[in-house]
Amino acid sequence: MQTIPSQQNTSSCESKPYKLEDWQGANCSLNQEYDYWIEDVEGEIPTNLNGTLFRNGPGLLDIFGREIHHPFDGDGMICAVSFDLRKKNVANTNIIYWGDKLLALWEASHPYRLDPNTLETLGIETLDGVLHKDSPFAAHPMIDPGDETREPRLVTFAIKPGPLTTITVYELNQTGKVVQQHDHKIPGFAFIHGFAITPNYCLFFQNPVSFNPLPYVLGFRGAAECIKFHRRSPTKIWLIPRDSSREVQVLETDPCFVFHHANAFEEGDELIVDSVCYETFPGIDHNLNYQEIDFDTRPPAQLWRFHLNLKTKTAQRDLLVERSCEFPFIHPDRIGQPHRCIFLAAAHQPQGDAPQQAIIKVDPEYGEQEFWSAAPKGFVGEPVFVPRTPHIPPYQGGIWGGEDDGWVLTLVFIAPDIIFRLIYHYPNP
Ligand SMILES: [Fe+2]
Numbered sequence: 001m002q003t004i005p006s007q008q009n010t011s012s013c014e015s016k017p018y019k020l021e022d023w024q025g026a027n028c029s030l031n032q033e034y035d036y037w038i039e040d041v042e043g044e045i046p047t048n049l050n051g052t053l054f055r056n057g058p059g060l061l062d063i064f065g066r067e068i069h070h071p072f073d074g075d076g077m078i079c080a081v082s083f084d085l086r087k088k089n090v091a092n093t094n095i096i097y098w099g100d101k102l103l104a105l106w107e108a109s110h111p112y113r114l115d116p117n118t119l120e121t122l123g124i125e126t127l128d129g130v131l132h133k134d135s136p137f138a139a140h141p142m143i144d145p146g147d148e149t150r151e152p153r154l155v156t157f158a159i160k161p162g163p164l165t166t167i168t169v170y171e172l173n174q175t176g177k178v179v180q181q182h183d184h185k186i187p188g189f190a191f192i193h194g195f196a197i198t199p200n201y202c203l204f205f206q207n208p209v210s211f212n213p214l215p216y217v218l219g220f221r222g223a224a225e226c227i228k229f230h231r232r233s234p235t236k237i238w239l240i241p242r243d244s245s246r247e248v249q250v251l252e253t254d255p256c257f258v259f260h261h262a263n264a265f266e267e268g269d270e271l272i273v274d275s276v277c278y279e280t281f282p283g284i285d286h287n288l289n290y291q292e293i294d295f296d297t298r299p300p301a302q303l304w305r306f307h308l309n310l311k312t313k314t315a316q317r318d319l320l321v322e323r324s325c326e327f328p329f330i331h332p333d334r335i336g337q338p339h340r341c342i343f344l345a346a347a348h349q350p351q352g353d354a355p356q357q358a359i360i361k362v363d364p365e366y367g368e369q370e371f372w373s374a375a376p377k378g379f380v381g382e383p384v385f386v387p388r389t390p391h392i393p394p395y396q397g398g399i400w401g402g403e404d405d406g407w408v409l410t411l412v413f414i415a416p417d418i419i420f421r422l423i424y425h426y427p428n429p
Pocket of ligand 1: 193
């Protein structure tokens with residue numbers, strides 16, 4: 001609220017302290033309902049201001065375009081503004097080391113910086129003031145290895161979902177300084193967890209989902225329970241140029257849900273991206289807790305290859321691996337470049353969904369090539385590939401160039417001992 005000094009009040013015959021057309025803007029029909037987070041907050045919301053403000057009033061002031069005479073006759077519109085949920089930054093998704101900083105990441109809020117020797121939490125990381133408290137910051141940055149003409153960069157993004165979703169792309173140089181930042185608006189709600197990069201593009205899959213925040217903000221359900229998958233809507237693939245010399249493009253593909261991408265690269269008129277897809281959002285029945293999950297009712301995650309043709313604006317996809325698998329990881333020198341080797345955590349059984357107990361090595365040309373399993377008592381985590389040598393020669397058709405020369409590390413839980421083992425050594429064959 002603005003306080004106007006009394007000496008500034010003027011008589012109404014000279015100039016009115018309002019414009020009638022401004023007032024009219026608040027007294028017209030609202031034909032569509034909206035759910036969204038209010039991100040633009042001036043000042044601080046008091047921490048002890050809790051609860052939900054419900055308001056009622058006429059929201060529809062016409063009947064099929066014919067204006068009603070008095071707002072008393074307008075259909076009621078309920079508005080709810082909730083203050084009782086300050087989302088906690090759980091910083092639980094990924095951890096990276098870049099620009100001499102160890103950062104714990106969670107996509108809905110800022111990074112936390114940790115001491116790499118003691119793991120002590122040092123505080124919020126703002127990237128020299130680029131981010132502020134609660135700034136979203138993706139959990140899966142990609143590190144572009146660069147080449148003779150391009151320096152290595154960490155490329156990442158932030159999502160602000162809403163009726164119009166904003167994607168902000170950030171590029172950080174090797175000292176951790178933000179050297180590129182650009183915003184893009186895309187229509188509709190977007191739940192985008194991971195992305196892929198090439199030297200010229202960032203690739204975002206806009207999963208066909210909507211989000212009803214009300215049960216979440218009122219504390220009735222978790223965020224994942226408020227996501228609805230739309231089986232008849234396409235998955236949209238946004239191709240955002242890393243510089244401003246090209247246009248943003250959007251392609252459509254069959255409805256599918258993607259969390260993670262293995263890699264993307266450019267080939268002629270095409271962008272090629274290998275991604276782990278579910279045929280629907282892998283939610284959990286809200287009557288169950290996570291430990292009671294019924295894997296048999298869940299869609300398997302499978303590795304697909306997408307061919308995105310920039311000239312015909314079409315997307316075509318082929319199944320690479322039928323076995324349920326997730327958390328793809330490739331040689332760091334191949335990011336954004338053609339690749340022939342992907343490591344993934346996978347189910348022991350070849351079909352259907354199941355816990356991840358195995359590690360597979362995939363050649364996109366020939367499918368699954370190697371299989372290692374910790375079943376029946378072992379359950380694996382995300383594989384991390386550590387190259388034996390820091391750099392390998394560029395890919396040349398048919399020659400792997402040593403991109404599997406190194407070690408795959410993963411944490412394995414061995415039931416019921418509640419011990420974790422760091423396991424799996426993969427020497428170059
Ligand atoms: Fe993830």
